[in-house]
Amino acid sequence: METLYAITTGVLTACGLYLTLRGRTFPVVVGLTLTSYAVNLFLFSMGGLTTDGATIVNGDGAYADPLPQALVLTAIVIGFAMTAFVVILAMRARSEAGNDHVDGRKEDRE
Amino acid sequence: MIQHLIVLPVVVPLVAGILLLYQRQGLVRYKRIVSVVATVLMLLAAISLVKTAAQGEIVYYALGDWQPPFGIVLVLDRLSALMLLITALLAVGAVVFACAGDDEKGSNFHGLFQWQLLGINGAFLTGDLFNLFVFFEVLLLASYALLLHGGGKARIQASVHYVVLNLAGSSLFLIAVGILYGATGTLNMADMGQRLVDLPAERQGLVTAGALMLLVVFGLKAAIVPLYFWLPRAYAAAPAPVAALFAIMTKVGIYAILRVYSLIFSESAGTLDALEQSWIWWLALATLAVAGIGVIAARDLRLLVAYLVLISVGTLLAGVGMRSPQAISALLYYLMHTTLITGGLFLLAEMIGLQRGKAGTRIVKGRPMVQGNALALLFFIGAIAVIGMPPLSGAVGKALMLNAAEGTQRLWLWPLLLLASLASLVALSRAGSTLFWRSHRGSFSGSPLARRQWFGVVWLLSAAPILVALAGPISDYTQATAEQLSHPQRLIDTLISNAGEAP
Numbered sequence: 001m002e003t004l005y006a007i008t009t010g011v012l013t014a015c016g017l018y019l020t021l022r023g024r025t026f027p028v029v030v031g032l033t034l035t036s037y038a039v040n041l042f043l044f045s046m047g048g049l050t051t052d053g054a055t056i057v058n059g060d061g062a063y064a065d066p067l068p069q070a071l072v073l074t075a076i077v078i079g080f081a082m083t084a085f086v087v088i089l090a091m092r093a094r095s096e097a098g099n100d101h102v103d104g105r106k107e108d109r110e
Numbered sequence: 111m112i113q114h115l116i117v118l119p120v121v122v123p124l125v126a127g128i129l130l131l132y133q134r135q136g137l138v139r140y141k142r143i144v145s146v147v148a149t150v151l152m153l154l155a156a157i158s159l160v161k162t163a164a165q166g167e168i169v170y171y172a173l174g175d176w177q178p179p180f181g182i183v184l185v186l187d188r189l190s191a192l193m194l195l196i197t198a199l200l201a202v203g204a205v206v207f208a209c210a211g212d213d214e215k216g217s218n219f220h221g222l223f224q225w226q227l228l229g230i231n232g233a234f235l236t237g238d239l240f241n242l243f244v245f246f247e248v249l250l251l252a253s254y255a256l257l258l259h260g261g262g263k264a265r266i267q268a269s270v271h272y273v274v275l276n277l278a279g280s281s282l283f284l285i286a287v288g289i290l291y292g293a294t295g296t297l298n299m300a301d302m303g304q305r306l307v308d309l310p311a312e313r314q315g316l317v318t319a320g321a322l323m324l325l326v327v328f329g330l331k332a333a334i335v336p337l338y339f340w341l342p343r344a345y346a347a348a349p350a351p352v353a354a355l356f357a358i359m360t361k362v363g364i365y366a367i368l369r370v371y372s373l374i375f376s377e378s379a380g381t382l383d384a385l386e387q388s389w390i391w392w393l394a395l396a397t398l399a400v401a402g403i404g405v406i407a408a409r410d411l412r413l414l415v416a417y418l419v420l421i422s423v424g425t426l427l428a429g430v431g432m433r434s435p436q437a438i439s440a441l442l443y444y445l446m447h448t449t450l451i452t453g454g455l456f457l458l459a460e461m462i463g464l465q466r467g468k469a470g471t472r473i474v475k476g477r478p479m480v481q482g483n484a485l486a487l488l489f490f491i492g493a494i495a496v497i498g499m500p501p502l503s504g505a506v507g508k509a510l511m512l513n514a515a516e517g518t519q520r521l522w523l524w525p526l527l528l529l530a531s532l533a534s535l536v537a538l539s540r541a542g543s544t545l546f547w548r549s550h551r552g553s554f555s556g557s558p559l560a561r562r563q564w565f566g567v568v569w570l571l572s573a574a575p576i577l578v579a580l581a582g583p584i585s586d587y588t589q590a591t592a593e594q595l596s597h598p599q600r601l602i603d604t605l606i607s608n609a610g611e612a613p
Binding site: 020025028032035036038039042043046047048067068071074075078081082085086089090092093096097102103104 | 247
């Protein structure tokens with residue numbers, strides 16, 4: 001399970017990073033969203049991955065670390081608000097500058 | 111009562127911000143009163159907190175009475191009290207200036223302003239790494255909206271860069287916090303510092319990676335050299351009172367670097383001790399060099415002030431890079447001076463732009479100004495202070511910094527810092543003579559400015575003579591602060607030894 005989890009996080013991060021470095025606002029927003037998903041997965045795994053554990057405490061039995069869950073919850077909420085904000089900002093920039101380039105410049109002819 | 115005082119700088123702006131949400135527009139008069147009263151209350155709270163902290167005791171406030179290391183704590187020591195005081199002083203000037211009309215150019219200015227203060231104060235007080243992230247997000251979200259206040263193409267373009275960069279930075283912050291939590295099993299900074307003492311050898315690499323990632327995040331906030339590109343545009347485009355408040359934002363990054371690396375990665379952390387030092391030292395010098403060139407190249411007064419902020423960042427970080435108590439003490443004195451003066455200069459640039467009309471803040475010939483003499487006098491005072499010429503505070507601050515350098519550090523810091531000062535001297539004298547002397551003949555431009563704007567600028571710029579007059583007590587305080595920072599064990603003992611006691 002660890003391998004699969006690590007590969008998923010890694011692929012998400014790589015895709016997110018690639019898209020964030022693009023020149024137009026839409027891919028950048030999608031890239032930031034993908035990165036924040038990857039970060040959430042990463043944070044979640046930081047308490048150690050356990051299966052069949054109790055949610056909080058189960059006597060002497062195995063239990064999941066509750067703190068990363070709380071951290072992920074906070075990160076999700078903040079990330080969601082940020083995504084909403086950056087989408088609106090991208091739309092405003094599109095309407096003010098007349099194009100969706102992150103620098104707001106008229107593109108060189110490709 | 112006194113034990114609840116620590117939480118006031120967080121609660122007051124929160125409550126004021128919620129009150130100010132009532133109706134997006136209208137009720138301008140009441141909103142201004144609420145906002146100014148809340149800011150002045152914060153100032154009073156900050157003054158009494160500094161008095162408490164000056165006795166040398168470290169006090170903490172356990173939110174919800176969850177004792178550390180399990181609950182989230184607000185920690186008050188000399189450093190955080192000093193930062194709160196600087197923020198409050200800056201905020202009073204900025205908010206009064208905004209009441210002259212800048213707040214009506216968009217909706218919810220005062221509410222967002224208060225929340226930004228909430229984020230900044232929280233970041234200065236918190237003793238928990240994840241809580242630091244949350245307060246960073248609070249202050250960033252408010253700053254995104256404030257940067258856009260009033261709209262316009264330049265602001266939106268600048269904010270796209272600012273927001274995207276900071277969102278990427280936040281992701282990195284979360285990864286770093288995750289790594290450090292995974293490696294040490296705690297998020298409380300004091301507890302983390304303690305646990306690093308007997309860290310298993312196989313986790314050393316992990317912690318190093320986390321620590322350096324945090325440095326990237328804080329460096330982005332502080333605008334250290336390869337990460338500063340967002341700053342000049344954003345600061346030059348922001349509305350004046352917001353730009354003035356932003357003068358403290360880069361210092362939040364510097365505070366975070368000071369706090370995290372002195373508390374968590376202290377001498378007791380063994381091989382992890384001072385792992386950031388060489389990075390910060392060289393990057394700070396590079397920042398000084400780049401900012402010096404930027405100051406000379408700037409063709410707009412606001413851009414010029416933005417690059418002056420960058421010079422101050424380079425100087426401050428060089429102080430962090432030296433890592434001696436003497437350097438930290440010098441850096442804190444310089445930090446007080448530079449935050450207030452650059453904030454004042456942003457406000458002054460706006461006033462000059464208003465009075466010049468079409469020419470704005472561009473450094474070109476324009477018509478003479480109605481209140482040109484008064485503005486020129488203030489510009490002269492601000493310029494002398496920020497360049498670091500005697501008799502104002504910049505000279506004392508820079509002299510302390512230069513004096514703190516030792517051995518080969520002198521060889522690097524002295525020429526770079528002095529050349530950067532020379533660059534700002536050249537740039538500011540050129541700007542001043544173009545703006546005030548080389549004017550066209552003809553009628554005066556502009557109408558007299560509002561009294562509130564004068565108050566804002568004079569309030570902030572008066573820091574320059576006051577800091578010189580009180581240099582003795584202030585440097586005593588900063589020396590004690592540096593001494594406290596170099597003994598993180600006291601903070602750890604205060605927080606952790608009390609953990610076992612029943613609440």
